[in-house]
Amino acid sequence: MPFAPSPIERLARARSDLRMGLPVVLSGPDSAALVAAPEVLSSERLAEFLSEGEPVLAITHRRAETLKIRVYDEDLARLPMPRDMQARELHAIVDPKDDLSTPMKGPFRTERAGDATLHRAAIALVKSARLLPAALVRPVEDGEALAREVGLTTLDLGETDPLFAAAPKMSPVVSARLPMAAARAGRLHIFRPDDGGDEHYAVEVGQPNRDHPVLVRLHSACFTGDILGSLKCDCGPQLNGALAQMAAEGAGVLLYLNQEGRGIGLANKMRAYSLQDQGFDTVEANHRLGFEDDERDFRIGAQILRRMGFTEVRLLTNNPRKVDMLAECGLRVTERVPLAVGRNPLNADYLATKASKSGHLF
């Protein structure tokens, strides 16, 4: 059919539907389900969602551990939802903001029988929409028919699994000269993913020789640190320090990856900050929200470097995971160049947690 949306286009549409509080239909080889994101579901839609069938709430094992809920499906728990579940109660399960002030939730029963494949895919989908990682899932008989009847987006696991497994394909959009305070000889390249996601940027300093290892920084967006000069992290000084070092050496590439909050998005990062104000460290806060410590996909960075013609890099980082990921993506990391700048009394605990829990080398 002309103009029929492709799987990747439907995936982009599904993310945006979920963010708007609209359910989508997810189909597997032998079952289908209506899926919605609890964070943004209105009370009316929630009531509609719960009015039929056997709806469950899928939460990650991280969130389940925080709530002391039993996990039978390894990485997630399925909680049957009563028909009269109110939006306020649902939000209290998925959003940890009031965990300490109102610790009593439940009791919860975790479903044990049956298959969690659709639920796992539903959580991955909600996560990729940068919402709190939980999904309402209601099995339906004929997903296609339901979707057609009311105009919902449909996704087939056979089509979406490979899309989730592979990194989006990055294409160059435009590049132009950009003189910067740190380096006069600068050029900014814009790269666009084929999945409708955020664009990422490459700042090229000087004219790096493609035949030699290039000084590279993979910088993840940090609105609070990069723009506002937040003292809670070391991002701003690292951004400026990396550009200064590239300028001093005469060449380098800084990738500015729009993976705010280690890939959970700014709203969720602020939720994590709010938990940090309650005494949790950066890793614990991510877990209480239901996320892993680090949700970034560094394959995007590797792809951009390759597109730009680089295969050997000297990587400016304290994070050994970045070195490993680039190597796994086939780039040769000839050297890890430490980037220890921006330490201050307000980020000392944050940096200590990175060293003790995330393996950072300072």
Ligand SMILES: Nc1nc2c(ncn2[C@@H]2O[C@H](COP(=O)(O)OP(=O)(O)OP(=O)(O)O)[C@@H](O)[C@H]2O)c(=O)[nH]1
């Ligand atoms: N979720 C979460 N993200 C944070 C927090 N503090 C900073 N960030 C994000 O963490 C990312 C920092 O990324 P990077 O500068 O690449 O830091 P890194 O992984 O520690 O590695 P190197 O700096 O290369 O050693 C940015 O996306 C920030 O927005 C936090 O407390 N919670």
Ligand SMILES: [Zn+2]
């Ligand atoms: Zn930061």
